[in-house]
Amino acid sequence: MTSRGPEKRVRKAPAERRSEMVTAAARVGLAEGLECVTLRRVADELGVRSGLVGHYFPAADRLVAEAFTSATMAELDSLLPEMSADPGPGGAVRALRRLFSLTSSADFDNVSRLWLNARHLARYRPVLRDHVIEQDMLWCRRIERVVAAGVEARDFHCADPWAAAVRILVAIDGASAYVNTGAGHRAAPIADMVRTFAETELGLPVGTLESS
Amino acid sequence: MTSRGPEKRVRKAPAERRSEMVTAAARVGLAEGLECVTLRRVADELGVRSGLVGHYFPAADRLVAEAFTSATMAELDSLLPEMSADPGPGGAVRALRRLFSLTSSADFDNVSRLWLNARHLARYRPVLRDHVIEQDMLWCRRIERVVAAGVEARDFHCADPWAAAVRILVAIDGASAYVNTGAGHRAAPIADMVRTFAETELGLPVGTLESS
């Protein structure tokens, strides 16, 4: 009998409990989708009653939105760590190689699903919408800074780092729009599209951003 | 009193009734999202009882999937009508101009929303997933044929029409991923990206595909 019975209550500091909930919600959202981030589901995940989750999140929308932000913030740091002020020659190129290598790997699929999920759900949930916009900006700015650093270091050329960052992100989003349906016969033409597009955008010879 | 009371029953041929339902479901899905395509909602739309919709669609998944297919088929025909075998010189260019002009207009927003919606929902609903894959192929092939016609007519150059079509669609999908969140500061860099990308892909001078 591993089961049932009124478990002993565990009483935690509100801040800690809340943060536990967001973390659990982020895990569920990333693995199974934001629709599965419900008061009950998160409660089960933590071994508490759903009423408690409702207590910390009087509107379930906030929980979903914070789950999204938590997951994407962590992911961004893993994909594209903040650059030092002067990454040295080739530093920006290495960062971009790493980014494209990671985003085109299957490990990125759940993140693609999460973004797709959030971009759609934002249609109905205003709170989530605001968080998505915020994360969009964060991701864009992070890429912009790498591009700017690369321009600074003469690694490549780009008249408008912001515009380039925006367009590179559009390409990433476009290429990952098919996570749930499978690319099928379209896999091959898509495979190197993002990298190639970025190379064109930055005036780099084809293949420069290919990971070794 | 425009309301209530047991309305007189209207008895229709099964095929007609079913097709009415799909049409109504497509309308709801396009305007409000596929999540709103429920047995009850479609029933209300037609002024019948939900049990009747359940009778024609024993699994609600089929209704949602067929709603999607119905809406996207109609949209595709409107965006990019089937080409005649030989569209004559400049015909392909005109078709692409029209396509990009329409997809970048605000009238296309609901279609963007629908695709985003379906691409996400396909994660959970296998029947819808199959329909999305099918429509994806249809849209791609339609573009491919225009590209092939343009190559044939020496309007532009392209080594692999299929790959070009796939990538152009990726660009369209990427650019329309922000319908629900608003492009904000990113609007300008995105604005001409699809068209420009297509011009590069087809070896055309920048601006060739701009609509007059």
Add this chain to the structure above:
DNA sequence: TGTCTTATTGGCCACTCACTCAATAACATC
């Protein structure tokens, strides 16, 4: 006009959701 097929109704079920709230018990503080 009467009969029969079946499209349609009306009502039900079991489920899940967010949300509410009085009662309870864990822990800090005295």
Add this chain to the structure above:
DNA sequence: GATGTTATTGAGTGAGTGGCCAATAAGACA
């Protein structure tokens, strides 16, 4: 050890969903 605060429970509510089915009546056909 007694007391008070409050994190947590347990048991609801109401609204929404898909799905099921016997009873009903519309319309075609004899």
